[in-house]
Amino acid sequence: MYQELKQRVLAANLQLPKYGLVTFTWGNVSEIDRENGVIAIKPSGVEYDVMSENDIVIVDLEGNRVEGDLNPSSDTATHIELYKAFPNIGGIVHTHSRNATIWAQAGKDIPALGTTHADYFYGDVPCTRQLTHDEITTDYEKNTGLVIIEEFTKRHIDPQAMPGAIIAGHAPFTWGKDGSDAVHNAVVMEEVAAMATATRSISPEAAIQPELLDKHYNRKHGKDSYYGQK
Amino acid sequence: MYQELKQRVLAANLQLPKYGLVTFTWGNVSEIDRENGVIAIKPSGVEYDVMSENDIVIVDLEGNRVEGDLNPSSDTATHIELYKAFPNIGGIVHTHSRNATIWAQAGKDIPALGTTHADYFYGDVPCTRQLTHDEITTDYEKNTGLVIIEEFTKRHIDPQAMPGAIIAGHAPFTWGKDGSDAVHNAVVMEEVAAMATATRSISPEAAIQPELLDKHYNRKHGKDSYYGQK
Amino acid sequence: MYQELKQRVLAANLQLPKYGLVTFTWGNVSEIDRENGVIAIKPSGVEYDVMSENDIVIVDLEGNRVEGDLNPSSDTATHIELYKAFPNIGGIVHTHSRNATIWAQAGKDIPALGTTHADYFYGDVPCTRQLTHDEITTDYEKNTGLVIIEEFTKRHIDPQAMPGAIIAGHAPFTWGKDGSDAVHNAVVMEEVAAMATATRSISPEAAIQPELLDKHYNRKHGKDSYYGQK
C-alpha cells in the first residue's frame, strides 16, 4: 500500500552516506503521508548498504507499527512530535553530522554569518535548552521533539523559514517539504556549521548584516524570489 | 552561433564540482565574447550533473537574454559589471567555496602569507566593504560588482595581478583570461584561504616578506617569468 | 588450523584503510582464540594492499610464533597484555588515526561532550600517564599495555563500557568482541575525537550532562537497551 512512500524514504536515507552526513547507521530520514496519517521511517540500526525498500517501517502517529517487520528508528517519537507541531513539513532528517554536532555539543546556536546560511536558514539555527533529568529518563525521544518545539514557540520562529535545529549535547534535526528536501537542508546545515566554526576562529565577533540576511533569504524563498527556474 | 563558447562555459562550470568548490548549485562560471558583446553563463539553480551545452544562457551587456530558454544565473549582473570595469579579463567564477567564504564572512582580506599565495595573487586578496542598506535592497547583484570595483580603484589594485576578491558577508569571485583560467584561480584562492586560516591559528602575526611576494609573483607572471614551458 | 581466524583478522585489518584510519602500515588488528590460547595479528610493516591471509601471524600468549613466516606486529606485546587483563575482549586495534592521536599527543582524555560519544564510550576516553624512562627503554610494548591497564584499574573503569584508551604521546588502542568490532570502535573514537577538538575550540567548557551520558549509553548497551533489532 505504501510502496511509493517507502521507495522515496529509502532513496532519501541512501542520500545520507552519499553526502557524507553519516558514520555507520547514525542517521535516519522519515516522510509523512498526512492523508493516511502514517510515517515511513528507517529501521533502527540497519546498515545503509543492505537496506531495502521493504525494510522501511510504516508507523502511525501514535508510533504503532502499521507495516514492516523491523523496529523503526529509536528516534521515531521525535519525528512524530515534529510532524504534529509543524503541519507544513513533509520530511525529517536526523544525523550526527560532524560540524552541526559540534555546535550542538557546544550548546550554542549555529550563527548566521553569511549569505550561504541566509540562502536557507532565516537567522541563527536554534540550539535547544538541555533536557531535564526527568525529560531524559522518561520519554526521552518524545521530549527531544518537545524541546525543539518549545524553542520555536518561545522565539517565535517559523519552522518553514528555519528548517532545522540542534539539540544541546546531542545533534541536528532538519526538515523540508519531503524527505529529500530535508536531506538537502541537512547538507546545507553541515556546510554552514563548518564555515561558522572556522569564521569564528578568525573573527570571534563576525555576524551577518540583517538586511543581507533578508535579501538572500527572500531571493530564494517566498513570493518575490527570483533564484532558479520557475 | 555561440556553440563553441557555450561548450567552453559548460566545461568550465563542470570543473567546479570536480575541484570540490561547490555544494549543490552554489557556483557559476561565465565567459565573455568581447567582439560580439555577449556573455555565456550558467543557468540559475540548475544541477551540474544534468546541465547540457544548450542550457548555457547567452546575455548581452545590459543583461538581456540573447540565446537560451533558461534564466541566467541570478548573479549575472555582478559578472557584467566586472567585465565592463576590467577590460582584460575573459572569464569569471563565483562560488561559496568553504575556506574563501570563511574570510568573506569574517570581513577580512585573505592575507598573503607565503609563496603559494604569491604565485597567483600579488598581495592580500581584498575583501570589499559591506554593502549599504540601499545597495542591498536595490540592484543588489549589480552593486556587488560595483563594491568589488570600488575596492580595486581605492587600493590601486591591478585586476590582472589580483584575479579575485571576496565580498564582506558573502563569498568569493575570481577571474582569468577565460572561464577555465578563472576556475583555476578559484581553486588556488580556496587553497590559500585554507592555509591562511590555519597559519594564523599557530602564528597570528605571520606575513610574507615583500621581496618574496615580488619574487614568486614575477617568477610566474610578466616578461621576466621563467616558470613552465614557453 | 587457524585459517578462519586468519581470514577474519585479514578482513578486519583491511577495514583500517577503508575507513581512513591508517597512513601506510600504521595500524594493526588482532583477534584472540581463547580456547586455544593464541592470537592472530598483522605482520609488521607489511602494506595492506599486498597482505594475504597467510601473512597473518599466529602467536601464543608468551609471544612465541605458532604459525606464519613473517614477524608479527611490533606492538604484539601490547595486545597480549590487554588480552590477559581484559578477559571479555576478543579483538584489539591500534592505529595512529589523526584525531585520536591529537588527544594522545596532548596527553589529555578525549572528553565526553555529546551523545555520539555516549553511544559507545561510557565517559571520557582515558589517556594514560607517560611511561617512565625505564618503561620505555625495557619492554616498551609490554609496558604500553600495562599503563593502559593501570589507568583502568586506578579509575575503576570497566573495559567493556570503555572500549579504548589513548597512550600519552603516542596513539589510540581500541577493542571489542572481535577484530571487526574493535575496528568499529576505532572509527567511532576517531570521529568523536575530531568533534571534541572542534567543540572545545568554540566552547572550552563544554561537557555532557551525566544523565544524558547514562541515557545514550544504556539505550545501546546492556539489558535495557532498545536500539537496533533484537
Next chain:
Amino acid sequence: MYQELKQRVLAANLQLPKYGLVTFTWGNVSEIDRENGVIAIKPSGVEYDVMSENDIVIVDLEGNRVEGDLNPSSDTATHIELYKAFPNIGGIVHTHSRNATIWAQAGKDIPALGTTHADYFYGDVPCTRQLTHDEITTDYEKNTGLVIIEEFTKRHIDPQAMPGAIIAGHAPFTWGKDGSDAVHNAVVMEEVAAMATATRSISPEAAIQPELLDKHYNRKHGKDSYYGQK
C-alpha cells in the same frame, strides 16, 4: 640511456597527486644518479596526468640539460644544492602540501609531539631562517637550498635522521634514499604537520618525551631496529 631512472622519477612524481600532496603542478620529485653525475627531475609546469617518461628532464650538477626537450623544474637549483651537500640522499621532493606549508608560513619548526613523528623525523622538523633581500633577488632557488643546508649545519642535524625541512614563508622539501622514499617522507611530514597544528590547539605546551623520541626513532632505524621484516 637514463630510461630506467626517468621511469622511476615519473612514477614517484605520479605518487604526489595520488597521496593528495599537490594542487595542479605544485610539486616535483627528482632522483640522482651519483655515478653518472646527473639528476632526473620533473619538467616545469607540466600537469601530472599528461606527463610521460620522456618529459622527465636529465640535468648535470651544474644544472645543464643533458637529455629532454622541456625545461626542468624551476626548483632544480635547490635540488642540486641538497644533493651536493647531503651525499647519502638519493631522491628529493618539493611540494606545497597544505599542512607542512602552514608551518613554513608560520616560520616555525614542525614540533615533534608524538611517536608518529618520532618514527620518521628525529626531532623537530627545522624551519629555515628567511632569505635576505639579496638571496631572493639573485640565485633564489640555489639560495633556498643553501639556507636549508645552513640550518642543518648550524644545528648539527644529520640529514638522514631528519629527512626534510621547511623554508620560512614557503613550503617543505623532503628527501630519502630514492624518489619514492622521499615521497613517503613527504606524506609523513604532511600528516605529522596536521597533527601538530591540532595538538597545539588543545595543548599549546605539548611536546614529546626525549626518551620516547629516541625509542620510536631507533625502533625503525639503525642497527637495533626491529620494526618490519628483515
